[in-house]
Amino acid sequence: TQLLEQSPQFLSIQEGENLTVYCNSSSVFSSLQWYRQEPGEGPVLLVTVVTGGEVKKLKRLTFQFGDARKDSSLHITAAQPGDTGLYLCAGARNNDMRFGAGTRLTVKP
């Protein structure tokens, strides 16, 4: 059983559409991070959220941390082909950083 459950597992949409992906857990985390990974490379950090209820915006990407600091969502507005990739959430605890299985996003031109 994954500590962090991500949904959907796969998402294929057309350029210009909006989407939301989710990261859920029964555990409380001191902080939660979102990464994007491209084939053959390591994940790259997009954002860190710390405070329950926090919302952060990064251009067309909006990240939200749940009030109880157990879950998070990533919303992308007007998706572009360059957004294609594996989106991973990661939760930090005292002595580890655990990742979800990821959402594989494909944006078709």
Added chain:
Amino acid sequence: GAGVSQSPRYKVAKRGQDVALRCDPISGHVSLFWYQQALGQGPEFLTYFQNEAQLDKSGLPSDRFFAERPEGSVSTLKIQRTQQEDSAVYLCASSLPGLGVLAGELFFGEGSRLTVL
């Protein structure tokens, strides 16, 4: 370079062979993580070092897996008597602060792809 460096990038081992994977973190980074990533999956936590101390090794799949970071810098992940199920990409990441109130950004290497025949 200034990033996390892993070697070898690719390793093919015969079943039963021992392998050693090396990670050079970013200089001065306190935290070092090892992850195992199977094809199409997210990174699975293996172990965490804060400087030279291995604070968590709960993710190591068996006693065939061993990691060390003796001087708080370079780390080695060793797999003894490799099995086919060990085939995966092994990712190393470093972070400037130690895990605590606020986790820092993890900087990943490109990974070592292990194939066990």
